[in-house]
Amino acid sequence: MAGFIYTVLIVGGIGLILGALLSFAAKFFSVKSDEKVEQIRACLPGANCGACGFSGCDGYAAAIAAGQAEYNLCTPGGQGTAQELSKILGGNVTVVAKTAVVHCNHCFDKAVSDFAYCGLNSCAAANILYNGSLACKNACLGFGDCIKACEFNALKLENGNIVVDKNICGGCGKCVKACPKGVITLEVKCLPYVACSNTEKGAVARKQCTAACIGCKKCEKVCEHNAITVKNNLAVIDSALCVGCNKCSAACPVGCILN
Amino acid sequence: MTTTIVSILLAGLLTENMVLSKFLGICPFLGTSKKFDTAFSMSLAVTAVMVIATAVTYPLYAFVLLPLNLAYLQTIVFILVIAALVQFLETVLKKYAKPIYESLGIYLPLITTNCAVLGITLLNFTKGYNFFESIINALSAGLGFMLALVIFAGIRQKVDESDIPEGLKGLPITLIAASIVSLSFLGFAGIGG
Numbered sequence: 001m002a003g004f005i006y007t008v009l010i011v012g013g014i015g016l017i018l019g020a021l022l023s024f025a026a027k028f029f030s031v032k033s034d035e036k037v038e039q040i041r042a043c044l045p046g047a048n049c050g051a052c053g054f055s056g057c058d059g060y061a062a063a064i065a066a067g068q069a070e071y072n073l074c075t076p077g078g079q080g081t082a083q084e085l086s087k088i089l090g091g092n093v094t095v096v097a098k099t100a101v102v103h104c105n106h107c108f109d110k111a112v113s114d115f116a117y118c119g120l121n122s123c124a125a126a127n128i129l130y131n132g133s134l135a136c137k138n139a140c141l142g143f144g145d146c147i148k149a150c151e152f153n154a155l156k157l158e159n160g161n162i163v164v165d166k167n168i169c170g171g172c173g174k175c176v177k178a179c180p181k182g183v184i185t186l187e188v189k190c191l192p193y194v195a196c197s198n199t200e201k202g203a204v205a206r207k208q209c210t211a212a213c214i215g216c217k218k219c220e221k222v223c224e225h226n227a228i229t230v231k232n233n234l235a236v237i238d239s240a241l242c243v244g245c246n247k248c249s250a251a252c253p254v255g256c257i258l259n
Numbered sequence: 260m261t262t263t264i265v266s267i268l269l270a271g272l273l274t275e276n277m278v279l280s281k282f283l284g285i286c287p288f289l290g291t292s293k294k295f296d297t298a299f300s301m302s303l304a305v306t307a308v309m310v311i312a313t314a315v316t317y318p319l320y321a322f323v324l325l326p327l328n329l330a331y332l333q334t335i336v337f338i339l340v341i342a343a344l345v346q347f348l349e350t351v352l353k354k355y356a357k358p359i360y361e362s363l364g365i366y367l368p369l370i371t372t373n374c375a376v377l378g379i380t381l382l383n384f385t386k387g388y389n390f391f392e393s394i395i396n397a398l399s400a401g402l403g404f405m406l407a408l409v410i411f412a413g414i415r416q417k418v419d420e421s422d423i424p425e426g427l428k429g430l431p432i433t434l435i436a437a438s439i440v441s442l443s444f445l446g447f448a449g450i451g452g
Binding site for chain 2: 003006007010011014015018019021022025026029030031120121122125148
């Protein structure tokens with residue numbers, strides 16, 4: 001009987017002491033959390049993608065509250081988040097919706113290979129060996145490092161091509177960093193883009209890949225807003241001038257301007 | 260004295276590795292070994308908690324439970340003490356050591372009911388260690404946990420890059436890799452006496 005009482009006393013006593021200790025600790029060591037930070041944090045999408053340049057959504061919320069960051073840095077949240085933030089903090093900001101774009105459209109039947117690569121299943125590894133096995137040294141290697149980097153599953157591999165789902169892509173730019181070839185950039189949503197990065201002259205480019213931009217300047221001539229220029233045998237679209245009429249994509253003989 | 264310390268250290272690190280030979284703490288072993296950084300921070304937190312938990316539970320056992328003939332209560336009392344201790348540690352760190360809290364804080368709730376921590380505090384008595392040996396034992400078990408996690412994080416990063424058959428992707432290949440690492444640690448049996 002005495003043992004039973006001791007047992008209850010010891011376990012109950014230890015529980016009581018620890019409970020008291022914890023509640024005192026919660027009182028004495030409490031850290032006041034800023035109400036503003038929590039309000040801001042509630043507006044953010046919580047993707048923790050790091051596109052804003054801070055350590056996740058919590059870090060960004062703290063930076064905004066401290067006045068060290070703009071409201072419009074959250075790309076996954078886009079205009080909606082920026083508007084909600086400006087409601088809390090005052091002021092008005094606009095966000096241009098951006099999406100990842102792959103400047104390569106080779107498919108495996110169009111691009112010519114120099115040799116067969118059978119190493120690690122990663123673009124970074126394949127790129128180390130003679131800048132990849134394809135003849136075009138600027139081409140997408142198609143092992144999908146960008147797909148692995150994407151936290152929103154916005155990228156897919158179709159016929160050797162990386163395809164971006166623009167409805168899902170929030171433009172966080174993780175794929176841009178993951179690509180060893182630099183064929184992915186962030187561009188304004190809904191505008192045409194050049195799906196090629198080959199800077200060789202027309203004839204050479206054509207031999208390397210039948211989908212390559214040959215620098216024929218047809219797009220340059222057809223564009224009414226002077227938004228396209230051919231530099232280094234490669235068409236470049238200036239998104240500030242482009243109005244999205246898509247005449248260039250219709251005029252391109254190799255079909256490397258896509259929307 | 261020195262030989263005891265060395266043999267305890269070797270046992271904790273290699274022959275009686277917490278994760279790979281005793282199969283305690285498998286959950287964080289599989290959960291936090293995806294990346295090197297998280298594996299390292301997690302095992303640092305586990306090591307710290309193991310040492311502090313041993314320092315608290317040893318006197319409790321020796322001066323309270325044992326004299327009252329209540330040694331059989333050790334499991335439930337230790338669970339209570341360790342859970343409260345980790346919570347307390349989290350609150351204190353949040354207040355006074357913000358950088359440490361930010362890097363290790365998210366792992367502390369995971370450790371609250373970690374069986375490796377409870378395991379080491381109980382094993383100290385099964386082995387009949389004194390206070391000093393118990394602390395060394397906790398430290399070496401924590402370092403062994405770190406060794407296992409860091410090695411395995413490296414292996415997993417390699418595995419992620421390789422071509423794995425569809426049916427084995429994810430957890431299955433991870434478990435196979437874990438069993439091979441565990442087998443290879445069996446080879447250390449006998450080192451350190």
